[in-house]
Amino acid sequence: MKYALLIYDDDSAWVDLPDDDKATLRAEEMPRWVALFEELGKADPNVSGKELDGRHTAKIVRVRDGERIVTDGPFAETKEILGGVFLTDLPDLDEAIRLAALIPAAEETGAIEIRPVLQ
Amino acid sequence: MEYMALIYADEDRWDALSEEERADVYARYTAVAKEMQAAGVMVGGDELASTRDATTVRVRGDGTLVTDGPYADVKEALGGYFLLECDSLDDALEWAARIPGAEHGAVEVRPVYVDPEEAQL
Numbered sequence: 583m584k585y586a587l588l589i590y591d592d593d594s595a596w597v598d599l600p601d602d603d604k605a606t607l608r609a610e611e612m613p614r615w616v617a618l619f620e621e622l623g624k625a626d627p628n629v630s631g632k633e634l635d636g637r638h639t640a641k642i643v644r645v646r647d648g649e650r651i652v653t654d655g656p657f658a659e660t661k662e663i664l665g666g667v668f669l670t671d672l673p674d675l676d677e678a679i680r681l682a683a684l685i686p687a688a689e690e691t692g693a694i695e696i697r698p699v700l701q
Numbered sequence: 702m703e704y705m706a707l708i709y710a711d712e713d714r715w716d717a718l719s720e721e722e723r724a725d726v727y728a729r730y731t732a733v734a735k736e737m738q739a740a741g742v743m744v745g746g747d748e749l750a751s752t753r754d755a756t757t758v759r760v761r762g763d764g765t766l767v768t769d770g771p772y773a774d775v776k777e778a779l780g781g782y783f784l785l786e787c788d789s790l791d792d793a794l795e796w797a798a799r800i801p802g803a804e805h806g807a808v809e810v811r812p813v814y815v816d817p818e819e820a821q822l
Binding site: 584586588590601605630632633634635636639640641642643644645646650652655656657658660662664666667669675678679682683688689692693694695696697698699700 | 703705706707709745747748749750752754755756757758759760761765767771772773775777779782784790794797798803804806807808809810811812813814817
């Protein structure tokens with residue numbers, strides 16, 4: 583079964599940090615992410631993941647009556663924003679839940695939404 | 702540069718469509734995906750199951766909290782995405798406008814994050 587693990591987190595404290603601080607925090611957290619990638623790779627050798635750039639980079643595109651309207655995003659009005667996605671092929675939902683709980687962003691203010699991918 | 706085009710739409714609207722209307726929507730998605738492939742911009746894409754089938758996982762303290770449903774109740778939910786390789790944001794926005802969901806919902810375009818050190822390689 584294919585599952586998308588959607589990573590939602592409140593990035594409000596993160597976006598205003600200087601780049602140096604972001605780099606330091608990334609470096610500190612990296613071993614946990616590397617461990618996660620290994621675990622995901624064991625569960626699904628073809629796992630793929632993408633991290634999305636910050637909320638200030640988001641644009642929203644709508645087409646109304648044939649006219650294209652582009653506004654600044656993000657789309658969600660919640661404090662949490664989609665920050666990344668893993669696409670996995672796993673035996674069942676329990677395994678998806680186990681792996682989701684290993685994602686560092688599931689802690690503190692974050693949440694991982696698991697959605698089946700339609701074939 | 703990779704961009705993710707995230708498709709947000711009202712799930713109730715989809716639920717209300719007839720089989721024929723859904724077949725038309727799928728045909729339009731297939732058509733735009735073929736155009737993206739022909740242009741060499743389509744890296745991937747998926748349709749997600751409804752938020753009714755979502756499970757949300759939170760880790761708080763030492764515990765893992767698992768709940769049925771999406772992380773937040775929103776009227777327009779993420780329903781799918783295209784992953785695009787485009788030369789510019791403008792190109793990505795143009796492709797996004799051709800996604801059928803843009804006509805009633807909204808398509809959010811976000812660059813895929815590239816680590817500054819990797820980008821220099």
